[in-house]
Amino acid sequence: MQENQWLIKQLEQLESDSRDYKQKALLQATIALLEEQEKRRGQLQGELDGTLWSPGNWNI
Amino acid sequence: MKTLIIVSHPTVEESGSQQFLIQSLPDDGEITLHVLEQTYPEGEIDLEKEQALLREHDRILFQFPFYWYSSPPLLKKWQDDVLTDHFAFGYRGTKLHGKEFGLVLIIGLPEKEYQTGGEEGFSISELTKPYQAMAKKTGMTYLKPLTIFQFPYLTEPEKKALLIAYQQYISLPQPISLKRKEDWVLDQLAKTSKETLPTEGAAFVLEAAAEAIEDNRMELDELRLHIDNYDV
Numbered sequence: 260m261q262e263n264q265w266l267i268k269q270l271e272q273l274e275s276d277s278r279d280y281k282q283k284a285l286l287q288a289t290i291a292l293l294e295e296q297e298k299r300r301g302q303l304q305g306e307l308d309g310t311l312w313s314p315g316n317w318n319i
Numbered sequence: 320m321k322t323l324i325i326v327s328h329p330t331v332e333e334s335g336s337q338q339f340l341i342q343s344l345p346d347d348g349e350i351t352l353h354v355l356e357q358t359y360p361e362g363e364i365d366l367e368k369e370q371a372l373l374r375e376h377d378r379i380l381f382q383f384p385f386y387w388y389s390s391p392p393l394l395k396k397w398q399d400d401v402l403t404d405h406f407a408f409g410y411r412g413t414k415l416h417g418k419e420f421g422l423v424l425i426i427g428l429p430e431k432e433y434q435t436g437g438e439e440g441f442s443i444s445e446l447t448k449p450y451q452a453m454a455k456k457t458g459m460t461y462l463k464p465l466t467i468f469q470f471p472y473l474t475e476p477e478k479k480a481l482l483i484a485y486q487q488y489i490s491l492p493q494p495i496s497l498k499r500k501e502d503w504v505l506d507q508l509a510k511t512s513k514e515t516l517p518t519e520g521a522a523f524v525l526e527a528a529a530e531a532i533e534d535n536r537m538e539l540d541e542l543r544l545h546i547d548n549y550d551v
Contacts, residue, residue: 279515284479
């Protein structure tokens with residue numbers, strides 16, 4: 260997720276440059292959202308891997 | 320959805336937390352801010368006007384500092400005066416049925432004290448029972464409260480997170496899921512002013528962020544689909 264990291268850096272820059280407090284808050288929330296999505300992706304990926312690797316699911 | 324925010328505070332102009340919340344209100348959306356002490360400095364509540372306000376809105380919020388496990392006195396008087404028989408309860412008292420009700424509480428002590436063994440000894444869920452009972456009796460759905468502990472000690476990032484949580488509490492359909500937060504952020508990013516963003520290429524970054532949120536959502540849905548459809 261290097262792409263996300265590049266984007267988060269850009270958003271942090273926008274947040275620090277913004278002249279509007281509500282906008283700063285929105286940019287911070289956008290970063291938090293991208294990070295949360297990334298976390299969920301890792302969790303779901305783990306769940307899928309666990310399901311695929313469970314011998315109970317091999318049907319043999 | 321129309322939201323009515325009923326604020327009660329003896330000196331709302333001097334309250335840092337109340338002013339912060341009032342300044343945080345979204346610029347768009349159907350929101351009515353109603354400060355009881357400003358509307359009724361003499362304490363005489365206009366019953367007709369208040370009941371009309373309630374009818375017009377879908378989500379009703381009480382916003383106040385949590386004084387002695389309850390509200391400032393004018394909000395209690397408001398409850399006594401406005402939530403009358405045949406309007407809010409009793410025979411044909413169904414005017415609030417189906418609406419949502421929520422609390423925005425400003426609390427002086429830290430969250431950890433509101434539990435068994437903590438300094439306060441009781442949870443916020445226990446201490447707010449009378450409001451839960453009010454919602455139940457009047458046929459409203461009780462929402463999880465928005466609790467703000469020790470506002471003066473919040474850091475800047477925490478304050479900004481509170482601003483967003485407050486805006487979402489006011490306007491988002493409940494329950495507030497990640498998917499709903501995504502849609503909300505996408506909507507806000509599309510609307511945010513470029514004039515307050517001096518950074519070169521700001522519009523490009525905002526677009527890239529919106530695209531990334533959408534792409535991530537597709538990936539999350541796809542993963543969920545694989546998990547749910549995995550043939551066991």
